[in-house]
Amino acid sequence: MNILALETTGRYGSAAVINDEGMVWCADSVNEMNHLTDIISISDKAISLAGITKKDLTHVAASVGPGSFTGIRIGVTTARTLGQALGIPCIGVSSLEAMAYRVLEDASRNNADIVVPIINARRHQTYAGSWNVIFAMDAGILSLTELHEEKQYMIEELLGQLKETGSVIYFTGDGIDAYESIIRETLPQGSYILAGEDLRYQHAGAVAERALKYARAGRTVAYDDLMPEYMRLAEAEMRLKEGTLSDKIRRTIK
Amino acid sequence: MKHDKHLTLGIETSCDETAVSVVADGREVLSNIISSQISIHTEFGGVVPEIASRRHLENINDVIDAALSEADVTLEDIDLIGVTYGPGLVGALLIGVAAAKSLAYACDIPLIGVNHMHGHIAANYLEHPDLEPPFMALVVSGGHTNIVNVPDYNRCEKIGGTRDDAAGEAFDKVARVIGLGYPGGPKVDKAAREGNRDAIDFKRVYLEPGSYDFSFSGLKTQALNYLNTEKQAGREINVNDVAASFQEAVVEVIADKAVNAALEFGQKRIVLAGGVASNTRLRELISEKAAAHGIDVLRPSPILCTDNGAMIASAAYYAYRAGERSGYDLDAVPGLEF
Ligand SMILES: Nc1ncnc2c1ncn2[C@@H]1O[C@H](COP(=O)(O)OP(=O)(O)OP(=O)(O)O)[C@@H](O)[C@H]1O
Ligand SMILES: [Mg+2]
Numbered sequence: 203m204n205i206l207a208l209e210t211t212g213r214y215g216s217a218a219v220i221n222d223e224g225m226v227w228c229a230d231s232v233n234e235m236n237h238l239t240d241i242i243s244i245s246d247k248a249i250s251l252a253g254i255t256k257k258d259l260t261h262v263a264a265s266v267g268p269g270s271f272t273g274i275r276i277g278v279t280t281a282r283t284l285g286q287a288l289g290i291p292c293i294g295v296s297s298l299e300a301m302a303y304r305v306l307e308d309a310s311r312n313n314a315d316i317v318v319p320i321i322n323a324r325r326h327q328t329y330a331g332s333w334n335v336i337f338a339m340d341a342g343i344l345s346l347t348e349l350h351e352e353k354q355y356m357i358e359e360l361l362g363q364l365k366e367t368g369s370v371i372y373f374t375g376d377g378i379d380a381y382e383s384i385i386r387e388t389l390p391q392g393s394y395i396l397a398g399e400d401l402r403y404q405h406a407g408a409v410a411e412r413a414l415k416y417a418r419a420g421r422t423v424a425y426d427d428l429m430p431e432y433m434r435l436a437e438a439e440m441r442l443k444e445g446t447l448s449d450k451i452r453r454t455i456k
Numbered sequence: 457m458k459h460d461k462h463l464t465l466g467i468e469t470s471c472d473e474t475a476v477s478v479v480a481d482g483r484e485v486l487s488n489i490i491s492s493q494i495s496i497h498t499e500f501g502g503v504v505p506e507i508a509s510r511r512h513l514e515n516i517n518d519v520i521d522a523a524l525s526e527a528d529v530t531l532e533d534i535d536l537i538g539v540t541y542g543p544g545l546v547g548a549l550l551i552g553v554a555a556a557k558s559l560a561y562a563c564d565i566p567l568i569g570v571n572h573m574h575g576h577i578a579a580n581y582l583e584h585p586d587l588e589p590p591f592m593a594l595v596v597s598g599g600h601t602n603i604v605n606v607p608d609y610n611r612c613e614k615i616g617g618t619r620d621d622a623a624g625e626a627f628d629k630v631a632r633v634i635g636l637g638y639p640g641g642p643k644v645d646k647a648a649r650e651g652n653r654d655a656i657d658f659k660r661v662y663l664e665p666g667s668y669d670f671s672f673s674g675l676k677t678q679a680l681n682y683l684n685t686e687k688q689a690g691r692e693i694n695v696n697d698v699a700a701s702f703q704e705a706v707v708e709v710i711a712d713k714a715v716n717a718a719l720e721f722g723q724k725r726i727v728l729a730g731g732v733a734s735n736t737r738l739r740e741l742i743s744e745k746a747a748a749h750g751i752d753v754l755r756p757s758p759i760l761c762t763d764n765g766a767m768i769a770s771a772a773y774y775a776y777r778a779g780e781r782s783g784y785d786l787d788a789v790p791g792l793e794f
Contacts, residue, residue: 238554240785242557242558242561242785271509275547275550275551276550279550279554279555280557282516283516283520283558283562284558284561284562286517286520287559430510432510436510438500442499
């Protein structure tokens with residue numbers, strides 16, 4: 203197996219290739235929000251670092267969101283079309299889940315009970331989820347089980363639910379950059395850990411590792427079934443539902 | 457290559473159509489699949505960029521498959537990928553660009569980013585097998601109103617453009633004001649056939665003498681003022697008359713300027729392009745005015761006037777023949793100039 207994984211839902215894009223043994227080769231975009239310009243060159247770089255060619259790929263995985271709508275679309279469209287052109291299946295991975303697994307070891311080392319990735323969705327909104335850290339003593343294996351479902355939360359609402367657990371919480375994601383002061387004001391000192399910047403953001407390496415798990419479990423889809431997870435309706439759709447669609451939202455052709 | 461023909465796959469997603477086509481030797485349309493979102497956007501009264509982007513993503517790969525299978529070819533037969541990289545809605549454009557780059561990379565096919573407006577002009581190469589530059593082009597669409605001198609396949613010299621609203625935009629705005637709804641152009645066109653074009657005196661805006669520029673934004677205000685006055689006077693409004701009179705004011709100015717431009721630049725042909733080129737009255741009037749000076753008017757059939765992948769494939773083909781290539785770093789450029 204050789205899986206190409208794309209992660210373009212955050213500020214910096216990245217691509218990774220993972221093989222059967224779980225060895226990972228990564229290439230990163232050096233410019234912010236340069237996903238569309240860089241996506242092919244970083245993919246190609248990860249493929250050549252892995253010592254294979256694009257024809258050796260067996261799957262294409264993408265982080266399907268939540269995150270930047272534009273970034274989601276670039277990653278998912280690229281993965282779909284590479285899958286279509288190379289004749290190989292696709293794998294969709296949640297950006298939040300990959301972020302949670304990315305920090306799992308660090309969380310466990312810091313004796314955290316719960317891992318919480320938070321993506322900043324502005325105006326106190328977040329895309330987030332939470333997972334319990336499970337350590338199987340006998341097998342010596344770390345894993346995660348879902349605690350709070352992945353969805354949109356107001357930061358205050360999310361922190362309220364986490365506070366009730368009385369557990370040690372490990373936060374990751376760019377939500378820390380936006381809401382660190384609110385976290386500090388809400389949770390008692392010592393009851394939370396903030397991921398360092400080296401682990402805090404979305405990365406294709408973590409997507410590749412989840413994708414390998416999924417591929418082994420047969421959780422693959424045809425290229426035209428790979429769907430984005432925006433986690434939010436378009437603003438116009440919300441307004442239409444509420445009956446508050448205004449002329450500002452309506453645009454004539456341009 | 458198939459049957460000795462050079463095959464270009466053209467991809468277009470700049471606004472609300474997901475369109476892909478296969479064109480042989482830059483001229484022959486083997487397939488032209490257009491998945492329109494009009495019914496979706498009608499609900500919102502116009503194109504909503506975020507929704508357009510979402511639908512493009514869901515559609516693009518199936519539309520590519522449909523274009524290949526209708527042309528009875530596979531990706532291995534494709535020699536060139538052309539894709540619109542601007543102007544347009546950024547979220548919509550990037551779906552086409554991301555897909556095109558992925559196909560080009562995966563199958564080692566050359567890639568060309570195409571200016572959407574050059575594509576509209578190239579639609580004429582598909583319709584008229586013998587057409588070759590030089591000619592004068594009139595591009596009238598939802599976002600653009602341009603008079604363009606075309607000395608050869610790969611040069612488009614804009615000599616005039618709108619200073620505010622595009623012609624199609626004016627049709628859409630006035631259609632909304634008089635209650636015809638979206639999309640406005642075809643509805644005004646239809647209503648106008650039943651109306652009197654001399655009923656209301658809409659102002660013809662020619663700007664400075666010799667200028668090839670346009671200004672249509674005053675027409676919406678004028679339509680609004682007219683409706684208000686009539687309402688206050690308790691008179692009933694004849695929508696067909698308003699449509700016909702408004703339309704006449706737009707197409708008369710366009711036709712005059714296009715013919716003058718052809719005369720000044722010594723062109724014997726005017727080539728129409730863009731959605732508004734489907735307008736019945738524009739076609740009639742410009743043909744009349746041009747014929748008086750011995751100038752021919754050519755236009756693509758309506759299906760090639762609106763956004764489609766075939767026109768992008770044709771433009772890409774001629775750019776390719778001139779030695780142009782795009783890299784995998786091709787970006788979407790929403791405000792791309794002519
Ligand atoms: N018969 C017609 N008469 C007048 N206008 C028309 C007619 N048919 C279509 N239109 C107008 O043409 C426009 C759509 O044309 P087109 O698809 O070329 O534009 P676009 O692709 O949205 O814009 P652009 O190409 O500038 O980005 C709309 O404004 C529509 O109202
Ligand atoms: Mg167009």
